[in-house]
Amino acid sequence: MSAESSSKLNKLLRDQPAGVVLCSAWLVDNGYSNDLQKRYKNSQWFESVGTGALIRFGDQVDYLGAVYALQTQLGLSIHPGGKTALALQGKSHYLELSPKHAQLFGDQGEHLPLWFKKRDWGLSVKCALTNFLPPELGLIELSHKQFKVKVSDPARAVMECLYLAPKSQSLTEVFELMEGLNNLRPASVQKLLEACKSIKVKRLFLYMADKAKHDWVNYLNLDNVDLGSGKRSIVADGVYVAKYQITVPKALEALA
CATH class of the missing domain: 1.10.10 (Arc Repressor Mutant, subunit A)
Structure with missing residues (x-):
C-alpha cells in the first residue's frame, strides 16, 4: 500500500x-x-x-452502528423510537436483557438501504415511515459504545407508541409506560402536541397523561393544540371517554 x-x-x-x-x-x-x-x-x-x-x-x-451511518453519513432522520427508545433510556417497565425487536421511525419518503434490510442484526428490526411528527423534533443524543445516535425522547417515544396503537401496540402497555414519565418538560410536550398531525395520538396522549395524574399536564396550553372535532373510536366495544371523545379498551379505562 x-x-x-x-x-x-x-x-x-x-x-x-x-x-x-x-x-x-x-x-x-x-x-x-x-x-x-x-x-x-x-x-x-x-x-x-x-x-x-x-x-x-x-x-x-449492531443495528445502532448501522443507524449511526444512516444518520451521520446518509443524512436520514431514521432513529430508534417507541418502546425501543424508552428501553434504551432505561424508561421501559419490561426491560429485556437481550431485546428481540427494535422499532425505528423515519420520515415519509425515506427508505432503509438494501444492505441494512438484508443484514442479520441479531434481532427483528421494523421501521415506520411517517410524517405525523416533524423529523427533527423531540430527539436526543444517546451514547452507545464509542459513538452517539439520535433517539426519540420519552415524550416523542410515547407518541410513537400511540401512533402504532392499537394495531401493533397494546394501549394498556403504553399507559404503563406513560405512568413512569412523571418528569416530562411541559415546554417540550407542548411543542410536540402542537406539531403532531395525528388527532388520535394527541387525544390518547392527553387522556393517558390525565389518567396518570402527572403534574406537568397542568402547565400545557391546549388552546394551541388542534384536537379535531367529533368522536374517535380507537377500538370496537370499548368505553367512551367524553372529555377526549374517544372510545378506549375496557381494560385500559379500568386501570387505576
Whole structure:
C-alpha cells in the first residue's frame, strides 16, 4: 500500500469510531474511491456487510452502528423510537436483557438501504415511515459504545407508541409506560402536541397523561393544540371517554 493510501487509512481509522457501518458512497464523497475501498478490503482492514457498506474487519457492529451511518453519513432522520427508545433510556417497565425487536421511525419518503434490510442484526428490526411528527423534533443524543445516535425522547417515544396503537401496540402497555414519565418538560410536550398531525395520538396522549395524574399536564396550553372535532373510536366495544371523545379498551379505562 502506498504511503498516501496508508495515511488516508490511518485518518479513517482515527476519525471514525469502531462499531459502526461505513457507507461506500459516503467514503467516495470523502476521498476514498471504490478502488481504494477494494484495496482496503483485500488487505483485510475492512469487510463488506452488503452492497454499499463496510465495517472494520472482524468488528462487532449492531443495528445502532448501522443507524449511526444512516444518520451521520446518509443524512436520514431514521432513529430508534417507541418502546425501543424508552428501553434504551432505561424508561421501559419490561426491560429485556437481550431485546428481540427494535422499532425505528423515519420520515415519509425515506427508505432503509438494501444492505441494512438484508443484514442479520441479531434481532427483528421494523421501521415506520411517517410524517405525523416533524423529523427533527423531540430527539436526543444517546451514547452507545464509542459513538452517539439520535433517539426519540420519552415524550416523542410515547407518541410513537400511540401512533402504532392499537394495531401493533397494546394501549394498556403504553399507559404503563406513560405512568413512569412523571418528569416530562411541559415546554417540550407542548411543542410536540402542537406539531403532531395525528388527532388520535394527541387525544390518547392527553387522556393517558390525565389518567396518570402527572403534574406537568397542568402547565400545557391546549388552546394551541388542534384536537379535531367529533368522536374517535380507537377500538370496537370499548368505553367512551367524553372529555377526549374517544372510545378506549375496557381494560385500559379500568386501570387505576
